[in-house]
Amino acid sequence: MKTSLLALALLVPTAAVEARQPTPAPAKDQGMVSAADPRAAAAGVEILRAGGSATDAAIATMLALNVVEPQSSGIGGGSFWVSHAAGGALSTIDAREEAPAAADARWFYAPDGTPLSHRDAVPGGRSVGIPGALRGMALAHRTSGKLPWARLFEPAIRIATEGFRATPRLVNGMKAYGGHITPETRKLFSAPDGSPIAVGGTIKNPAQAALLQRIARQGPDSFYVGPQAQKIVTAVNTAARNPSKMTTGDLASYDAKNRPPVCIRYRVYRVCGMGPPSSGGVTVLMILKQLERFDMGKLGKDSAQAWHLFAESSRLAYADRDLYVGDPDFVRVPIKGMLDPAYLAKRSALISPATTMASVAPGTPPGAPARIRAPVSEVPGTTDLAVVDARGNVVEVTTTVEGYFGSGLTVDGTVLNNQLTDFDIVPVKNGALVANRVEGGKRPRSSMAPTIVYGPDGKVRLAVGAAGGSTIIAQVAKAIIGVVDWKLSAQDSIALGLLYAPGHVAAAEKGTEREAMVPALQALGETVQVAALGLKANAIERVGGKWVGAADPRSEGVAISEDGTVTQIQRVGALQRAPE
Numbered sequence: 001m002k003t004s005l006l007a008l009a010l011l012v013p014t015a016a017v018e019a020r021q022p023t024p025a026p027a028k029d030q031g032m033v034s035a036a037d038p039r040a041a042a043a044g045v046e047i048l049r050a051g052g053s054a055t056d057a058a059i060a061t062m063l064a065l066n067v068v069e070p071q072s073s074g075i076g077g078g079s080f081w082v083s084h085a086a087g088g089a090l091s092t093i094d095a096r097e098e099a100p101a102a103a104d105a106r107w108f109y110a111p112d113g114t115p116l117s118h119r120d121a122v123p124g125g126r127s128v129g130i131p132g133a134l135r136g137m138a139l140a141h142r143t144s145g146k147l148p149w150a151r152l153f154e155p156a157i158r159i160a161t162e163g164f165r166a167t168p169r170l171v172n173g174m175k176a177y178g179g180h181i182t183p184e185t186r187k188l189f190s191a192p193d194g195s196p197i198a199v200g201g202t203i204k205n206p207a208q209a210a211l212l213q214r215i216a217r218q219g220p221d222s223f224y225v226g227p228q229a230q231k232i233v234t235a236v237n238t239a240a241r242n243p244s245k246m247t248t249g250d251l252a253s254y255d256a257k258n259r260p261p262v263c264i265r266y267r268v269y270r271v272c273g274m275g276p277p278s279s280g281g282v283t284v285l286m287i288l289k290q291l292e293r294f295d296m297g298k299l300g301k302d303s304a305q306a307w308h309l310f311a312e313s314s315r316l317a318y319a320d321r322d323l324y325v326g327d328p329d330f331v332r333v334p335i336k337g338m339l340d341p342a343y344l345a346k347r348s349a350l351i352s353p354a355t356t357m358a359s360v361a362p363g364t365p366p367g368a369p370a371r372i373r374a375p376v377s378e379v380p381g382t383t384d385l386a387v388v389d390a391r392g393n394v395v396e397v398t399t400t401v402e403g404y405f406g407s408g409l410t411v412d413g414t415v416l417n418n419q420l421t422d423f424d425i426v427p428v429k430n431g432a433l434v435a436n437r438v439e440g441g442k443r444p445r446s447s448m449a450p451t452i453v454y455g456p457d458g459k460v461r462l463a464v465g466a467a468g469g470s471t472i473i474a475q476v477a478k479a480i481i482g483v484v485d486w487k488l489s490a491q492d493s494i495a496l497g498l499l500y501a502p503g504h505v506a507a508a509e510k511g512t513e514r515e516a517m518v519p520a521l522q523a524l525g526e527t528v529q530v531a532a533l534g535l536k537a538n539a540i541e542r543v544g545g546k547w548v549g550a551a552d553p554r555s556e557g558v559a560i561s562e563d564g565t566v567t568q569i570q571r572v573g574a575l576q577r578a579p580e
Contacts, residue, residue, distance in 0.1 A: 079136045
């Protein structure tokens with residue numbers, strides 16, 4: 001079911017659409033934007049209808065998310081891009097944050113020589129990586145942009161200036177996860193009298209509007225050099241908690257990078273994602289390939305055995321991911337070996353339809369260096385968007401400041417990330433260096449998994465991504481299985497409850513059909529806990545010659561087509577309030 005853009009505020013009463021309502025687009029193949037907030041999706045559509053490319057619209061959407069979803073993403077954070085050009089070329093951009101040059105193996109150690117807990121490492125300056133999102137936008141725009149750089153900033157500047165309504169995710173996130181936020185940051189997202197903002201309350205961010213105006217006028221370099229860079233360095237180095245040792249040279253030398261995509265054949269589909277330092281792409285592909293020998297389609301979405309198989313494959317893939325994946329500029333990541341069909345067949349052979357593995361250990365893919373597995377701590381956060389233009393260019397981006405409100409620090413109304421806590425804090429385990437240890441200039445491992453799926457005809461069938469820490473991998477794999485094996489729409493695939501199994505204990509998503517499946521899963525030997533996972537995914541798919549959007553019912557997200565129609569989402573009230 002669809003409704004007009006003008007009725008969007010009725011669909012999502014806490015999220016007014018601040019983007020302008022453009023004149024109707026001519027009849028043609030319609031572009032589309034799916035994002036986690038309707039104001040941001042509308043900003044992207046505004047750019048599509050002004051003649052912008054999918055890349056232009058993605059940038060405008062990200063900038064608007066920076067304003068209306070500050071707890072999740074922004075130019076103070078980073079991103080990964082997977083893009084399909086209408087001519088067939090596939091490319092990816094690594095705009096992941098980077099550790100300052102001064103970062104060393106004991107970056108997150110206390111003065112007494114003991115490692116900080118993840119919780120204690122997050123607040124303040126030391127968790128802040130060199131922001132990469134803006135450099136990623138600039139690289140994408142140089143390659144695939146059509147409209148002027150400054151035009152892409154207009155919707156976000158307008159929203160920040162005129163104000164926007166606070167959503168349940170923002171308000172509830174501030175209450176539940178905002179203990180580390182500085183008073184200056186808290187004031188930005190509070191009521192005018194300083195009291196906590198209520199759902200639906202108006203937030204204006206003139207400082208951020210001014211920052212965006214400067215970047216729009218002066219270009220992306222203005223964020224990385226000169227007075228703006230000095231502001232960032234001062235903020236993190238003088239932070240009351242965990243002051244950093246960042247320099248203006250760290251910012252000036254940062255750049256986004258084109259990386260080779262990772263792809264496999266899953267049944268008759270080609271699935272492509274982001275390579276390291278993202279672990280999301282390779283781990284999603286491993287999960288799928290290890291399941292290929294099972295008839296997931298015949299088992300169906302309501303089969304406890306199918307979900308048990310999904311959990312077992314997840315465990316095997318996460319184990320390899322935890323051990324081997326890091327920044328490929330610093331460690332040897334055996335991507336070819338991890339995706340080797342013979343290796344994955346051996347790993348798949350460990351999976352039984354009738355029983356659960358007693359324990360799971362990493363495998364030894366061809367070319368794997370000797371390493372010791374290290375503990376991993378990732379918090380749910382992040383946001384995702386999918387965009388297609390009328391010419392058939394497709395862009396899938398996952399972007400983040402890591403945890404809720406990142407480090408708790410802001411500069412000119414913009415949240416600074418806490419991405420460096422995605423490194424393993426302890427650099428050595430059992431006498432061996434871990435792949436994801438802290439090093440100066442290094443990018444921490446990520447679970448983000450923007451993915452594009454090609455159909456048997458070689459054309460884009462699905463673009464999908466998710467938010468939510470390490471659940472991202474399982475969410476994206478589940479969505480692809482839903483579309484490919486269970487013949488569901490992308491919308492229904494995203495809405496399916498998740499069984500998340502990064503280790504021995506699986507989490508059945510509270511309030512979904514997966515919770516009701518727990519007894520049947522336990523009968524297969526699964527150890528299952530019920531938990532609210534706070535999932536959030538977005539997608540666009542090609543069906544019957546048309547682009548169809550999808551957004552997570554747990555979120556405030558929507559998909560809006562270029563002609564202004566909005567995909568109606570059946571909201572899940574209890575899950576909408578879950579953390580991201």
